[in-house]
Structure formats: structure tokens, C-alpha cells
Amino acid sequence: MAIGPRLEFRQTQSLVMTPQLRQAIKLLQFSNLEVAAFVEEELERNPLLERDESIDVPPERAALDQRTDPRTEELAPGGADEFLTGDTFATQSPLDTDHADSFDAPIYEPSDSTGGPERTGSGIQASDAEGLDGTALLVAHAPGLRDRLAEQLRLNIADPVDRLIGAHLIALLDGAGRVAVEDAAIGGALGVPEERVAAVRAQMMRFEPTGLFARDLRGCLAAQLAERNRLDPAMATLLDNLELLARRELKRLQALCGVDADDLADMIDEIRALDPKPGAGQDEEPPQPIVPDVLMRPAPNGDWILELNPETMPRLLVSEALHARISLRAPKGDRQFLAEKLASANWLVRSLHQRAQTILKVASEVMRQQDGFLRHGVSHLRPLILRDIAEAVELHESTVSRVTANKYIATPRGLLELKYFFTTAINATAGGETHSAEAVRHRIRSMVQAETAETILSDDAIVAALRKEGVDIARRTVAKYREALRIPSSVQRKREKSASA
Template sequence: MAIGPRLDLRQSQSLVMTPQLRQAIKLLQFSNVEVAAFVEEELERNPLLERDEAGDFAAAERPAPDQVAPATPGPADAAEAARSDMLPAEGTGPLDSPEYAETYDPGSASDGVRLGDGHGGSQSFDSDDRGIEDFAENATTLREHLSEQLRLSFHDPVDRLIGAYLIALLEPSGRLSVTSEALAAAMGAEHARVEAVRARMMRFDPTGMFARDLKECLAVQLAEKNRLDPAMQALLDHLDLLARRDMKQLLAVCAVDAADLQDMIAELRRLDPKPGASWDATPPQPVVPDVLMRPAPDGGWLLELNPETMPRLLVNQSFTARVLPRASREDKAFLAEKLQTANWLVKSLQQRAQTILKVSSEIVRQQDAFFRHGVGFLRPLILRDIADAVELHESTVSRVTANKYIATPRGTFELKYFFTTAIAGTSGESHSAEAVRHRIRQMVEAELPDEILSDDAIVAILRREGVDIARRTVAKYRDALRIPSSVQRKREKAVPA
């Protein structure tokens, strides 16, 4: 056999992930916050993209296609450029006609209100560039709040220096993990003086700061309220017994009756174990739903995309038509690339919106009993069920339901919430795992102090209700719900607090 170079012609098929396809897949699994950030980056990067500020108001004022005036013939070079292979000719109207703009508008925006011209000055606020942050007072940080109290409480420069060092070492929870001996050695000060400054600063607002452990933090707060009596001190010395709900031992240690112990535990629960944690904490951002749901007049449900989370974009092709006749070859290539990217982004956003609405509608249809009657009627559901119903791949459904929320009459839920595993029933039917967990929580909350349900008792009740479940599954669900064991619940409910 001769060995040498030769030419072969082969034909094969392969799946190629183009950049546009990767972008569409990425947009599909993005949350509304990530989509908004991505659109902002594209608006800065692509000169042919612009935000549709007018919304539906401009679309309502757009003339019908049969009412558009015929196009005025332009220069020869513009016509030749419009027929070129680099830029497709779209639209036959004038350059400023709306037909040159491809609009993506998934939601319905409210019409804008135009203020009329009045006498005595303008009624528009467009010329005022100040924001609300210019008028709002800046929040004081915890260290600034403590430093102000330090300046007012200590006049000796050495004490102020020790206090400033303590503030610098303060943990976010309000505790100090450094011992006084280490502080005194680092600053070259006396141990007794450092402890005296720290003891005085523990009374700063919020009370309980600069403590080294939970016991000291709670003791300072109780002393501030004049409630640190011997019985309360004994309770603080045995917080481990309180954690185990060993009420009998606590009654003996504190030398009080059940009613007094109940009041003491209730008072402990009203204290702040981490007084510094909530001072500088950033308030949680509310979840903005992607889909809005409301009852329909005919007894069904109406679903619509939230217009606040869906960006509206325009592809400014009129700008391309104006610039194109005077552009060089390199500029034409640049405009062609940006035009293709802009059109693809608009179509990807439109397809993303339609897919989210399609999948959400099918989820609502299959979980109709949940929205009407509650969590106990949540049926088992997997991705394949929705994928087969809407004729999409399971991976597409998984991306659509990730980080997407729906606002319903029963609250705002993530779309992933409605997908739960199935638990077999005694009669052949299946039950949702989330519905079973909800039933376990209901049984534990309804149990009496002298009738605490063990895991075996919960299994027996569920089997009588038609749920075939194992004891280890009940224990796993109980741990996931942060429900203590039957022994701990019996100790806790013996002396409720």
C-alpha cells in the first residue's frame, strides 16, 4: 500500500454553538436583574440599540402600513448600498419612518402624562438633575455611632485611645474575640484599665456591645433593665440546659416554679444576642416577579409578563440608513455586525418572554388545585411533565424556571417551587413531597403537651391518610423543617415559653 497525501470529500452533520445561540441560552436562564444588567451593557456597546422610552404610547400612535406615504427615491449610492450584501434592505418608508425600527415590547406600559404649559414658570422637572439621594440623610454606621458616644463618655485621652482600639476590633455581631490581656499587651496599658473601659462601653447604645460571649451580652442587657437577679444569673450560667430544653434541671437550678421560669425564658427571648448584627445590615431587596397572575372573570387565571422586568429595545435602522451612504468599507462592516447583533438580541428577548409565559401557563394549569385550596393540594411535578406539554426540552424548562418568580394570590413563588418529587400512596396515587412536609408541620403544631407525636406515630397517621412513607423519610423532612425530636419537644412544651 502506497503512503502519501490525498484529498477526501466527506459529508457529516454536527451541532455548532454559535455566539448568538450561546447568548440566547444565557438570556433564558438569567434573572430579571441579570437581564437588565446585560441589556445596559449592550446599550453602551451597540450604537444601533436604544431604549424604547415611549413604550406602548408610541406604538399606539404608529400609523397603519396602508397609511404610510410611499418612499421618496433617494440617491443612487444609497439605493445601491441598500441592495448590497452587507446590509439587508428593510422597510420602504422614509428614513425617519417607524418602519425602520424593529421594536421589542413584551409588556404594556401606562401612557405618559404630559403637563401643559402654564403661567409663572415651567411645570416640568426635566431640568432638575438632583436625585432623591441628594435630599436623604446618610445613615450613620455602627462605628460612627459608637465613636460619638466614646467622645461624650470619656475625657481622658488614654481611655479614648483604648475605646477607639476596641471599636476597631469589634466584630459585625458586636462581640470582641480578643482577650483583655492581649489588648493590654498590644497597647502597653494596664489590664484593669482596659477592662474598666470595656465594661463602661458595654452600656453604650445598643446595649451589650463589646461582650466576649453570649452570657456576658445577655447579662449586660438584663442589668440595664434591672432584671439581673440571682435566679436570672443562674439561668445564664446554665444556658446549655436551656438549649437542650431540660426544664426539670432548670427548675432545680434556678429555684423557681414553672410560671416564673416561663417568664424568665420569655424575657431572655426578648433580648438581642447579637446587638451589632442588625445595625449595618443591608435591608433585603424585595423579589420582583417575572410573571403576574390574577383570577379571571370566568373562574380561570390570567397570566401576563411583568412590564417592569422586561426591557424594551429598538433597533435604530434609520440611523443606519443615514450613515451608510457616507460610510467607508470598514464602517459598513462594523454597522453590519452591530445590526445583526441588535436584531438577534431583540429576537432573543422576545423568544425568552414567550417561553417564560408558555412554561408559567402550563405550571399554573397543572397546579390549579394548589392556587385554589393551598399547599396540601400541591401535586407532584417534574420537568419532563412540563417539557412534554409545551414541546420543549427539559434543559430549556430548567433554564426558564431558574431564578424566575410568579406573583399569585397566594404569594410570590419561584417557579422551581412547583416541582416536587412524588411519594407513593397506599391506594396507588402519588402525593407531593412538599404537601407531605406541610402536613407534618401541621401535626406538630397541633399536638398537645401531653400527647407529643413520635416519628412512628406520624408515619401511622400519614399511612391512614393514604401516604406510604418510611420513618427515616419523616425524620429527614422533620430535620429539614427544623422541628426538634419528640423528646426535645416534650421538654420544651412541658414549660412553654
């Protein structure tokens, strides 16, 4: 056999992921906020893209508690409220309506003779604060937890070395408000005695909110009880045995603390009133409301009408006139640049249009198959997988998965993610129609909530009750669902019911 170079021709098929195709796939799985951020970047990068301002955006409506008369408020056609309320008729306001009384906005008057805005106490000009109420101003300028602790450190501790230790403790504060680092380690890092670090930590644990800078949960709760003058020996023993309290071993706790059942119940109530994580949520920004991607409302014939939310759909135009005007006299390199930008702009507009149509198509099919949930609730949620929707709308399963990720729909049952409607199937006992796992979890939660101190259901009892209702489920599956719902075991629930009784 001769060994040497030679030429061969082969014909093969392969899928090439072009940058435009990757961009379209990314847009499918983006949420509306991510799409808005991506569009803003493209508007800055591409001179041939411009925002479409020709479509009128529905004006904002006043809050429910700020409306003088709901019957005099015109319903903007196409707005989100029309879909959420199902109210499709509108009445015009009387001509003599005083709209100034329908919204109590704060008044900011200029103080100088030139009429310029006055700097308010919160540091916002009147022009900047127009339309904001007092609560919004306070939230926008509320100091963070570390800022408040630093201020308390300056007011309560005068020694420079102790202030340095306190600043180091503030820097080590975790999200729950604890500092798990030992005093010896902090003292070694700062070059100060361990006892001095312990003294500063003990003093700062009385800062507001009380219980910060503790090394563990026991120290956090002990500081709050000491602030209330309730850290007696019995309570200290209870704090030393919190693991017994978690397991609801109340008889053993009574023996250790030397109290009866009533006193132990009062002590447990006092501990429940404390804050186990005083630093949690102090520096977090207020949660942003979720804006639905799809709106739905009932139709007059009993069906459902689905439409895309116009507030989440970016509106872009390709400025072909600008391209034609500039490219006539532009050099060859600039014409090539403009051609690339024109192709990129056209592709983005088509990708956004295709994304919108795909979302609407998939959401319509999902809600068509979950019509029982819309009319009767969670108990009628049917099993559904991605393959069912993919075959119905003639798309690939991966495309359906991307479309349903981070997309929300406003239904009559509430604002839900599209992924919520995809659940596994659980067989029926008599070979009938399968049951949705989410519906079974909802049934388990309802059964536990209906328990009393005398009718605590074990996992085997829940299995027997579900099988009587036609659900063929195993005991380990019930235990898995119960743990996912954060429902304690029957033994712990019985102890808790007995203690509360």
C-alpha cells in the same frame, strides 16, 4: 508499518457555543433585575440600540390609605393591579374631583427671593425631595451602626488611647454585634495592656444597643441583664448553662439555680425578651420588594389568564435608520464596526423576545398542572419535576431549569417562585396517586401546630397519622422534614409545652 506525516479528512458533528448563543442562555436564567442591568450596559455600549418609549407605561397609583374614594379611581388597563385583584372594570372620576386632596405630599417651599430651592436640614434640595415623605427621608439618611457607635465613643471616652482601642473594637465588630477576638490578642496588636482593653470593652458593652462587643452569647445576654439590674446569681448560673436550656432540661436547671418552676419560667421569659444578636440588621439596606415576572388572574369562564409583567420586560429598538445614514459615508473600518453592532443589536432584541415567550410558555404549563393548588391550597400541590414540563412544552430540561430560576409569579395564593411548584413525589399507601413532598411538609407543620401539652405527637405517631391519610412515608423522612421545618423533637416540644403551661 511506515511512520510519517499524512493527511486525513474526517466529518464530525459538534455543538459550538457561539458568543450569541451563550448570551441567550445567560438571559434565560437572569432575573428581571439582572436583565435590566444587562440591557443598560448594552445601551451604553451599542449606539444602534435605543429604548422604546412609544409604549405608555401605566401611571403609578396612590397607596390604599391615600385614596379618597376607590370608586373614583380609574384602573389603568394592563397594570399589575388588574391582574392581582382580578377587577377588570373601571369607572371614570367625576369632573369636579379635587385630586390635590388624594395625596398628602410634603411641601417644600423656597426661602430665598429668587425662588430657588432651599437646602433642608437632611441635606436634600426641594427638587430632589419632591415626592418623598418624611419616613423616606429619614430612612435614606439614617446613620449606620458603626457611625452611631463612633459618635458614642467620642461622647463617652476622652482618653486618646482608649479611643484608639474603641475604634479597633468597632472595626472588629461582626454581623451579630460580637467581637470574638480575645483581649490579649487585641492588646498585643495595639501595644496596650490586656486589662485596658478589657476595661474599654466593658464600657462599650453598655453602648446603645446594649450587648455589643461581647465575645459570646453569654456575655451579650449578661450585659443586657446587667443594664436592667437583673444579673443575680441565679440568672448568672442560668447563663452558664444555656446548653441545658436549649435541650429543655428544666428540672436540672432548677436544681442548679436553686429556684422553683415558676421562678425558672420567669427567668426564661426574661432571657427570651433579650436580643441575642444586637448588631444584626443594623447596617442592612431595607429589603427590596420582589417584582413578579408573570401576572395571572381568573378568567370569566373559570380558567386562568397569564401575561408577562410589562414593568419587568425591557423594550428595545434597533436604529436601522441611524445605521443606514452613518454607514453611507463611513470608512471601511467604521462600516465593519457598525455591521457588528447592528448584528449584536438584532440578536439581543430577538433573544429578549424569545426569553419572554419561553417564560410565558413554561409558566402557563406549570400553572396548568398545578390548578389544584390555585383552587384549594398547598394540600393539593401535586408532584412535579422538570422533565414533566420539558416534555409538555417540547424544551430541554436544562432550559426549563434556567427559565424557572429566579422567576416569580403573582398567583391568587401569593407571590411565589416558579421553583416552588417543583417537588418530589411520595407514594400512596394503596397504590393511588402520589403526594407532593411540599404538601406533606405542610401537613406535618399543621399537625404540630395543633398539638397541646397532652397530645404531643412523636415521629412514629406522625407517620401513623399520615399513613391513615394515604401517605406512605418512612419515619426518617418525617424526621428530615421536621428538621427542615425547624420543628424540635417531641421530647423538646413536650418540655416547652409543659413549661409554658
